[in-house]
Amino acid sequence: MRRSIAVGGAILAVAFLFVGGPSLLFSPSADQVSPDTTDRAEPEIVTLEDSDSGFWPYLNQRQQHEKRSPLNVVVRGDAEETFRLLAEHGDGEWEEADHDHFEAEELVGLADGEDETPGNETGDANVTGDVGTDSDDPLRPVSPTDIPWSQADGATRYAYLDPGPDEEADWTTETVQFEDGEYYGYRYHIRAYESPNPDDQWVVMQTHSEHFDWFTLRHRVDGVERAQLRLETDLMAIPGVDVQDDVRRVYLDNSGPSDADGWATKVDLTAMATASVGLALASGRSRKRDDGVLERAGDRAGDRLTDADRARLEAAADRVEAEHLILAGTILAVVLGVRIGGIALDRTVGVLTPHMIAALLYPFVAVGLPVATYAIASGLERRLDAGVTAAASLAIAIWLDYGLVGVDVLPLDVVGQRLLVVLALGLIAAGAARRAVRGARFNDLLFVGVGLWVVVLVGTLLGYL
Incomplete structure (x- = not known):
């Protein structure tokens, strides 16, 4: 039980690091987008x-x-x-x-x-x-x-x-x-x-x-x-x-x-002598990034690494297995594939209404992600490795998805919901690892992860989150 709590805490830290941290640092309007108390004036x-x-x-x-x-x-x-x-x-x-x-x-x-x-x-x-x-x-x-x-x-x-x-x-x-x-x-x-x-x-x-x-x-x-x-x-x-x-x-x-x-x-428009088709300024969203600053920051971080730190990183790299990469790639493919698939179907298949497209693709998110995560993570040995890989991959997939769409601000309620989703998938992966299922296949990590996943998605659809 103590080990499960430690693994869960580590996954929560990863979720906050990859979702909450960037949201607060790089989305300055996030607190302004969040709804305030209504005023019945x-x-x-x-x-x-x-x-x-x-x-x-x-x-x-x-x-x-x-x-x-x-x-x-x-x-x-x-x-x-x-x-x-x-x-x-x-x-x-x-x-x-x-x-x-x-x-x-x-x-x-x-x-x-x-x-x-x-x-x-x-x-x-x-x-x-x-x-x-x-x-x-x-x-x-x-x-x-x-x-x-x-x-x-x-x-x-x-x-x-x-x-x-x-x-x-x-x-x-x-x-x-x-x-x-x-x-x-x-x-x-x-x-x-x-x-x-x-x-x-x-x-x-x-x-x-x-x-x-x-x-x-x-x-x-x-x-x-x-x-x-x-x-x-x-x-x-x-x-x-x-x-x-x-x-x-x-x-x-x-x-x-x-x-x-x-x-x-x-x-x-009342004084117009003639009227024609509306014209517009083509708007585009630009993203500015000083790659030189990032590179210099990375160099400074590398200079501060001690021999012990490098040894730990090398040990972590030695533990990377094919399943880690497959798990990360699958999560990225599902999240980005659903986004691209929805846009493609909406553009090309006229017989499908938006509700039909949602009914076709949403199961890949709601069911496909946790099932695929469990299946692939069951081939991994360590609970922490499986949980961190799944959580970090989903967080990265979320940010890549936002970048693909062009979103640059997030409401705080969305940030909180994403934190819970990332945590839930990480717990599912940790609960599927071989060390977790040796005692019981339906262990505490898996039970909490699946329960949290269901509660968050169902609560969101019903308007509670």
Whole structure:
């Protein structure tokens, strides 16, 4: 029992080292993405100039005034024309995505406190200076590129809209949704709501970036700022839009967790003489790494190794068997294969709905990973070697998967869930090793590992984790 506790502690340390440590060091917005306590505040309606109707600057998955997803783009103009400019391609056809979206993890607003940035919360939104007039401003339109927005279905989110003084405000569902990107990879998502008053021409939107999480079977919101800038640039590049006169930033006082700062993009399309297909700034995510710094750090670490340390490393290397490499390769192949397979099936097999693809591939994660780990680790002698190899391999596979998708921030609840998943798989591998099964095939390490794996995945699917 004492040896099992030591092995479990070592695997937990590996899980924290490979998952928790990098998350805290290299994902500076992780604490901001994590949902805060909801605030059931009274609605404060935002109205635009020359408009009787208005909106509460948040979306919600329930018809309650909780500060959840902040609205971040406002377009003055005819709703149908706005949607056509976003989604109509050069051939005059709308592109529709055949997606029935899974429930997405939404952003949650601040529970208490006020933003010190000045703004008018209940009247006309506070208008600031021009956007994108500086030649060095990254929002300035460059050579036109067409973002292939596709019209898509999605989980219902409610907006609280006020038609004006003669009618009562009420909850409404989205008018239309758009997306750009890979459903089972990384994508940008827009929910749009048109004015409830036909005399007022405006559309309010909530746009965010998100990725599909195979360990939770839902989309995880990564942030709103990047998506807002991307949509803003797309609208700015529409022929006929005057960047100096038609594009502004307005303060809606709806900052929250993640990178939502309370400022929304406001684009006026009412004065356009002509309208054409929406164009966009092709956005890419760059990763910067100073390889020279890493190399120098590695050299310094090597200089600090003593003869005893080198002897221990050599002894550990001598214990490496073919099964260690097979175990590591199998875990990497399953995690990355499911990601790549989901994207490939979504692109090429039109008869499969997203739910069908998830039902086809998720068993490889939920059942395939622990079964393959147990089968391969049963050929290893030492419990610690098997557990550390499985835990470290899964942690590396998770980070490679995030790198493949392009995720650079993680919510704290996701970090915690990944820690538990890595720990559970490591315990399963340790419990399968030959030294562990000599006393009893169903030993304490295996029992705890399987139980933790089931509890974490089932609890996540049910929304408890």
